[in-house]
């Protein structure tokens with residue numbers, strides 16, 4: 001049984017089936033037995049016949065199903081279908097306002113959607129179930145495939161099948177050279193072409209392109225690495241926002257953030273120590289063209305230091321150019337203006353002098369906010385009080401008499417600050433959290449102008465609004481600072497995700513571009529004492545490259561074992577006329593019911 | 608600051624002129640391809656029928672031999688074509704062994720002439736369109752991928768470029784010409800009417816070198832996927848045709864005339880697979896590059912924004928296709944339907960998401 005000697009180890013089971021198949025003659029004429037097996041490590045596809053073996057049998061059956069290609073395919077399908085609703089229905093994670101709007105517009109649908117988790121598809125139970133099953137399936141698929149592949153690497157390429165004529169690419173010729181010589185030459189040639197080759201019986205068996213399998217396994221493993229890295233990142237991530245006016249600084253502790261979100265397993269000890277100061281913010285905008293007013297350059301110049309007492313360094317942060325600090329990234333996410341105002345009390349003492357950050361309302365940076373004077377102010381009657389101002393700011397005013405306080409352009413071309421004034425109790429000590437951008441007017445009284453209305457005034461830089469009754473004043477200084485909103489994110493695992501994705505790409509490329517293929521060269525003495533050489537090639541998929549390569553190899557080998565005259569002693573029309581009918585040996589057996597005249601002796605040789 | 612880099616009106620106008628000229632030449636190419644198909648219909652080959660009917664073994668053998676590479680044996684003292692081993696190829700079990708059609712011209716000389724003219728016109732139109740994209744890029748002093756108009760003109764340029772490269776590599780793909788040029792005309796028509804956007808610079812969020820990497824590969828992948836999808840559609844038609852013949856049916860005259868000239872269904876299927884498989888790793892890279900860019904621009908690598916979601920869906924759908932081809936019971940037509948669904952996802956991501964769904968990527972403004 002030398003022809004089906006496939007080397008040790010790798011394919012014991014397949015060998016036996018192959019031998020049986022070979023001996024029971026031609027059934028499916030593409031059934032190549034051991035020779036065709038294991039050209040990939042793809043799971044065997046067996047028909048789902050139901051087990052009758054109790055719990056363990058069922059568990060096994062279930063596992064086999066879960067790790068089959070068919071179920072993996074189904075799960076991939078479900079994954080792509082399941083991802084769709086999240087792109088069409090508003091998601092609370094990305095846009096909570098839209099979800100609220102949706103709930104208002106569709107009162108009947110909303111509870112149904114809510115129950116199905118359709119407002120947070122990507123963290124819903126069913127979506128998680130799909131991808132977790134997929135990854136279990138993936139792991140259940142990779143582990144055995146890896147072992148199988150290691151086995152294949154330790155073993156040797158399977159021996160030649162009986163009938164090489166059945167293979168997708170085949171060639172044969174007769175030669176004067178001895179069979180041993182031919183085999184030796186073939187072995188050397190194939191090894192030189194970096195095939196793994198060995199002689200098994202009357203044929204040389206060779207295989208190449210194992211890197212395809214390596215790539216495929218690497219790709220699938222990389223998918224798992226990416227998923228774990230992603231999950232890790234979600235659990236340990238933190239994300240905080242901080243608004244900083246030019247000249248101010250920030251140190252990375254929880255209390256300094258305006259708001260802060262974190263993953264389930266995050267602890268504040270994970271916040272890396274660093275600090276930075278916003279030196280300058282620069283924004284420029286398109287002045288002409290259809291996109292007038294759209295931003296052109298945003299740039300925050302900062303100085304920062306890492307660690308508890310690190311050296312101070314300079315950096316520029318842009319919208320797509322975050323500052324990468326030890327484990328955290330510092331992003332520039334928003335910006336606006338902070339007019340500097342000075343408030344004086346009844347005696348004329350300065351009680352408040354600050355840049356007040358205001359929140360932009362539109363793309364031309366019409367902004368609003370509040371000025372709160374908490375302590376130090378005494379009114380005309382000598383009583384301590386708090387002051388509050390509603391502030392409205394436009395960087396480019398349309399001009400006096402030209403309508404509302406709406407900005408015409410985002411740059412500081414014609415800044416105007418509009419204020420309305422209140423006094424009383426700001427309510428900041430009530431214990432309830434309060435927005436710094438809004439006044440709680442429940443315990444505040446309006447300042448009245450001469451007509452008895454709320455005191456309101458539009459101020460140009462340098463102008464002052466007097467509070468009635470000698471109660472002091474507020475001045476819009478000739479200085480408007482800019483502020484920048486920063487997001488500090490800490491996302492561990494992104495390095496792993498990146499490594500995984502790079503590995504995935506290379507693995508995929510290897511898996512898709514490299515062909516794994518086998519070549520067999522059989523040399524036997526024919527009945528008439530002349531050596532018959534048969535060569536055949538098999539690839540995992542039908543590819544033009546396999547016959548091409550076989551042709552190349554055959555041409556080289558033919559050089560060492562040149563052709564001998566045909567036994568039928570035809571006048572060899574082939575040699576001169578390439579378009580003539582194929583020679584007897586080159587004929588395919590498929591269309592030919594009679595046994596191939598040359599394949600038969602070849603097969604008979606070892607009987 | 609960069610305001611100084613004002614858009615150059617002249618270049619922008621030149622670009623528009625070039626795009627319109629390219630459309631005109633593509634239209635001529637379109638008619639030349641039509642002429643090729645029309646003249647080609649005079650030939651009455653029916654190789655498929657011959658190969659699929661049992662009493663026509665002769666034709667079958669011929670076809671097989673055509674697939675075998677010629678082997679040249681080198682001898683010391685010059686290359687001599689000697690008696691050489693011929694490689695016989697053989698289709699896998701269950702696969703039909705049908706010869707490829709001769710192409711649109713169907714062996715008709717006049718048809719072939721028109722086909723050659725069509726290809727030449729396509730080359731010319733490609734060069735003009737390429738010039739249009741280039742001047743557009745120069746006029747805005749950046750890569751021309753800032754809005755859908757620019758995506759569209761680049762997209763069709765790349766698709767035609769891929770087709771012409773395959774032709775230059777001596778691949779048998781001239782049958783792609785007519786469907787390709789037709790859709791290029793549609794694509795450009797959309798671009799200059801609905802999608803036209805005057806040239807301008809980018810908003811800061813788009814201004815990153817990852818944009819160049821991410822968007823250029825995305826457009827390239829789309830163009831290649833498109834070529835693959837054309838192959839898949841033709842495969843489905845040809846496969847039905849062959850099925851009908853094999854089961855003893857008689858397809859209509861028009862179907863016969865067209866189908867006989869296309870490559871065999873197996874070849875079309877293989878073509879589509881190769882194209883899709885070749886570009887799938889690049890598509891994977893595109894998504895990852897996009898994630899890196901999103902990480903820089905928005906502070907998170909992946910946020911299930913509609914555009915990201917659909918890129919992911921497209922990716923999974925193509926992975927489905929690749930798996931289906933390796934799964935018994937899913938090969939062939941079913942896999943082809945998956946490939947088409949995957950391309951539909953790509954298209955939806957390109958047009959649908961930009962137009963109907965609002966998300967962070969909505970700066971690709973329309974109109």
Ligand code: HEM
Pocket residue numbers: 040041042043067068069072076134135137138139141142216220223508511512923926929930933
């Ligand atoms: C996250 C999901 C998955 C993705 C994106 C994915 C992707 C891919 C890709 C692109 C290929 C290359 C196809 C080719 O060689 O033509 C492939 C091959 C393969 N995949 Fe997956 N896969 C996934 C999950 C799985 C799972 C769960 C299994 C386990 C059953 C699996 C088993 C295989 C096998 C066996 C091959 C090789 C096919 C062959 O060599 O013929 N994959 N996969």
